[in-house]
Amino acid sequence: MSTREAILTGDTPTGQLHLGHYFGSVRRRIELQETHDCYFLLANMHAYTTRSDAPNEIYTDTLEIVRDYLAMGIDPVKAAVVLQSEVPAIAELTFLFAMLLPFNRVMRNPTLKEEIKVKGLGENYSFGFPLYAVGQTADILAFRAHAVPVGEDQVPHIELTREVARRFNKLYCGVDENIEDDDPIMEEKGVFPIPRADVGKVGKLMGTDGVNKMSKSLNNAILITDTPKKVKKKLGQLYTGRQSMTDPGDPDSSLMQYVELFIKDEARAAELKDKYVRGDNIGDGHIKVEVAESISELLAPMQERRAEYEGNDDTIIDIIRDGTARANVKTEETLAMAKEACGLGFFNRSISFGDSK
Ligand code: ATP
Numbered sequence: 001m002s003t004r005e006a007i008l009t010g011d012t013p014t015g016q017l018h019l020g021h022y023f024g025s026v027r028r029r030i031e032l033q034e035t036h037d038c039y040f041l042l043a044n045m046h047a048y049t050t051r052s053d054a055p056n057e058i059y060t061d062t063l064e065i066v067r068d069y070l071a072m073g074i075d076p077v078k079a080a081v082v083l084q085s086e087v088p089a090i091a092e093l094t095f096l097f098a099m100l101l102p103f104n105r106v107m108r109n110p111t112l113k114e115e116i117k118v119k120g121l122g123e124n125y126s127f128g129f130p131l132y133a134v135g136q137t138a139d140i141l142a143f144r145a146h147a148v149p150v151g152e153d154q155v156p157h158i159e160l161t162r163e164v165a166r167r168f169n170k171l172y173c174g175v176d177e178n179i180e181d182d183d184p185i186m187e188e189k190g191v192f193p194i195p196r197a198d199v200g201k202v203g204k205l206m207g208t209d210g211v212n213k214m215s216k217s218l219n220n221a222i223l224i225t226d227t228p229k230k231v232k233k234k235l236g237q238l239y240t241g242r243q244s245m246t247d248p249g250d251p252d253s254s255l256m257q258y259v260e261l262f263i264k265d266e267a268r269a270a271e272l273k274d275k276y277v278r279g280d281n282i283g284d285g286h287i288k289v290e291v292a293e294s295i296s297e298l299l300a301p302m303q304e305r306r307a308e309y310e311g312n313d314d315t316i317i318d319i320i321r322d323g324t325a326r327a328n329v330k331t332e333e334t335l336a337m338a339k340e341a342c343g344l345g346f347f348n349r350s351i352s353f354g355d356s357k
C-alpha cells in the first residue's frame with residue numbers, strides 16, 4: 001500500500017465545470033496528482049439533494065464532468081476518478097458520523113445557509129439536503145485524506161470534517177482532543193488524520209452576474225466548453241454598475257478580478273485596471289472584449305483535449321470504474337478500522353467489487 005498522503009476533493013454533478021472550478025480547485029489537483037494519492041469524487045448522490053427530479057441530467061452531468069477533468073489535465077492513471085454512489089463505505093460512515101454531530105451544529109454551517117438562500121430552497125429543502133454536509137465529512141474521512149483542495153466556500157465543510165475526525169478519535173480511540181493536527185499520536189492511536197483545506201490563490205471566482213460566486217447552478221458561469229462567441233456574450237452581460245467611460249470603477253468588481261486573472265500581460269492588466277478605477281475614458285465594453293479573448297485562449301487547448309472524448313461514454317465509464325475500484329480498496333479498509341474502533345467489529349466482512357476493468 002502506498003505511503004503517500006491521500007488527497008480527496010470532488011464536484012457535484014449539478015452542471016458542467018467552469019472557470020471557478022479550474023482556479024478554485026482543479027489547477028491545484030493537477031499539481032497534487034504528481035505527488036499524492038489523489039481521489040477526485042463525482043458526488044452524484046449529493047446532486048440528488050437538490051435535483052432528485054432530474055436523474056437523467058445527473059447521469060449525463062456526471063459523465064460530462066469527467067470530460068471536463070480530462071480537458072483541464074487531470075490524469076486518471078495518476079488520480080482515481082471516483083463515483084460516490086458506488087462507494088458503500090461513504091454511505092455507512094455518513095450514518096455513523098451523523099451521530100457525532102449535533103443537529104444544530106450542522107444547520108449553523110454558513111455554506112449550507114448560503115446555499116439555501118441563493119438556490120431559493122426556502123423551507124422546502126429535503127431532509128437529505130443538510131445531510132449532505134455530514135456526507136461530505138464521510139467523503140473526506142473515508143479516504144483518510146490529509147488535505148482537501150477547494151474553493152473558500154468549502155472551508156466550513158472542512159471545519160465540520162475536522163470536528164468529526166477529532167471527536168471520533170477522542171471518543172473511540174482515546175486521543176487527547178488538545179493535541180496538534182500533526183502530532184504522530186493522532187495517527188498512531190486514532191483512525192482519522194485531521195484534514196486541512198488547501199485553498200488556492202483564487203478562493204472565490206466571481207460569476208458573470210457580477211454579484212455571486214461563479215456557480216454551476218446559478219447560471220453565471222463560464223463553462224470549460226464555452227465557445228469564444230459564448231464567452232464574449234457572457235462577458236457582455238456582466239453587470240458592473242458603471243454608467244459611463246468617466247465613472248470611477250470598483251477595483252473589487254468581477255470585471256477587475258477577471259482582468260487580473262486572465263490578461264496574461266501584467267503591464268497591460270495594470271494599465272487597464274488603473275484606467276478603469278480612475279474612470280479615465282475607458283469603457284467596460286472594451287475591457288470585456290479583451291478579457292473574453294484571453295479567456296478563450298486559455299480554454300482553447302482544453303477544448304481540443306476534450307474533443308477527443310466526445311460521444312464516447314464507454315471510455316469515460318471505464319475511467320470511473322477503474323478509479324472507483326481503487327477507492328473501494330482504500331475506503332473499505334478505513335471502514336473496517338472505524339468499525340473496530342467504535343464497537344462494530346463483530347467479524348470481518350468482505351464485499352466483492354469486481355475487477356477494475
Ligand atoms: P453548485 O452551484 O451546485 O454548488 P458549484 O459551482 O458551487 O456548484 P461545487 O461542486 O459546489 O460547484 O464545487 C466544486 C469545487 O469547486 C469546490 O471545491 C468549490 O469550492 C470549488 N468552486 C466552485 N465554484 C468556485 C468559484 N466560483 N471559485 C472558486 N472555487 C469554486
Ligand code: MG
Nearest residue numbers: 012153215216
Ligand atoms: Mg457549490
